[in-house]
Amino acid sequence: MHSNFVMSPLPEVETKSTQIKEKEKIDINYARVEQQFIELLATNNLDKKLDAEPALKSEFESSLSVAIRAAYQNGAGDDVAHCFLQRILYRINRLNLFWYDDLRHYINERSPYLHKVRDQIETACQEWELAQIDVAALQQLDVKQALIERCADDLDPPLSQDSRYIREEMSEAGYRHLLAIGSFDGLVEGSRLSRILGGAANQVQCTLVRVLLEEYGNGRFSRKHSTFFAQMLAEFGMNTEPEGYFDLVPWEVLACANHNFLLTECKRHFLRYSGGLTYFEVAGPAAYRNYLAAAQRLGLSDAAMGYWELHIREDERHGRWMLDDVALPLTQMYPDDAWQLVLGYDQEKLTGDRAAKAVVRSIRVAEQAILSES
Incomplete structure (x- = not known):
């Protein structure tokens, strides 16, 4: 590799x-x-x-x-x-x-x-x-209600200008560029989650293990999510090695990965990571529907879009698990620190939105470069 x-x-x-x-x-x-x-x-x-x-x-x-x-x-x-x-x-x-x-x-x-x-x-x-988040305000929230409301808002958000661009305008070359950047995470999916699973057994831990197991195809390589991503790349004759397109990855995307490394390597940040993962699983299907719509508009094969279909199905379920069986129970287990769940949720959304904008900018630049050469 x-x-x-x-x-x-x-x-x-x-x-x-x-x-x-x-x-x-x-x-x-x-x-x-x-x-x-x-x-x-x-x-x-x-x-x-x-x-x-x-x-x-x-x-x-x-x-x-x-x-x-x-x-x-x-x-x-x-x-x-x-x-x-x-x-x-x-x-x-x-x-x-x-x-x-x-x-x-x-x-x-x-x-x-x-x-x-x-x-x-x-x-x-x-x-x-x-410094970009009002941490003091988060500490005053009704955490349970804040999480429920945030998840409801992010489950099916209105289409942004960038989302419409992906759905309605992005070319096949732009789609390949999207896959190249997405492979940075898609080919090693779930790996950081594994770093927080060890320790005492309880219902929260078991739910997180279930999420990881589904990401890993329940131990079957052919069903692992990264295998589906590799199939999308292979459909276009692209590099299927992890980090094969490292130089295309915007710093905003790298920052998301590094932020999650920090949260998973430091158990003191367990609540922040759990809140962040809740956002990631809840909000994921909306983004994947944009990518799937683009692939369908472009008339691509099932293999060239299979990862998105899989994720839409499974992450809708994972989002419910994360809210009902991880985030909300943790608010009861850690009443004095539960605000950190909302901090993690909001940080994941902030950094994720920033990364998504950077990816679209990169796609537009790549498409413009192709037009200039033609």
Whole structure:
């Protein structure tokens, strides 16, 4: 499978100087710096090596600091810096999963230095993300009622302008671009959920296991959801390897993945993750119906749209499970902390909407490029 060390580096672009303070207008080649980090990931005895030769990390660390300021501390933020940071963070986070690749790729999975880099990015990113939500207001809510109302609103929302574009205008080339970006998550679906299933047994845990089992085709590879996604890719002769289209993935989509890595790796965030997963399962079918409508309009084969049909059926059921058998019971189990369920729900919606807009922008750019070449 596509490994941590063979992903293509970030395409070389200039730093947006207008997003960086005057004293920080430094010409940073993020592609080169990312490649340096990839080499660090593959270094034997990384921490000992860096202790002996600290100069090996100097350019990366200075670039990391500038990128954090550019992305999170200077107004609107620099998209190039966001992308660099989310790619670095993802390269660290993905080591929490097994990719059936060369075992040597995991030599630094418990490196204190990598954990330090991860925490540095996550801390800045989470402060920035949380600043966009009125957390104090969430703490005053009737959590049970708030969750019920949010789920009712998001189950079948009105069509947005982007949704209409997908349904009514997106070309077959745009559909293939959608699949390429979607494969980033679709080919490893459910993997992060597995990180929170261990522990004491109760009805909430069993419901989460049921969700995971259905995502994994109840242990049958032919029925696993990622298998259906791979079939859609194969129908167009596209790359079916996980992360095969990593370079197309907008930073907003990477941010969703990294956010969920954080929530699933830290049990203190269990309620936030459960709230976020509730939104994801409730709102998913509405998005999948848009993609299915586009495929049907384009006259594509059943194999080229089968994943969406499967998800519409199963996620409607998963959404009910998540609300009735996970989120609402957790409000009773954790009455003082239950507001975190709503925080997780709202964050998943905020980051998901941002990612969806970025995907549509990317599709439009790809379609325009094709038109320009014709």
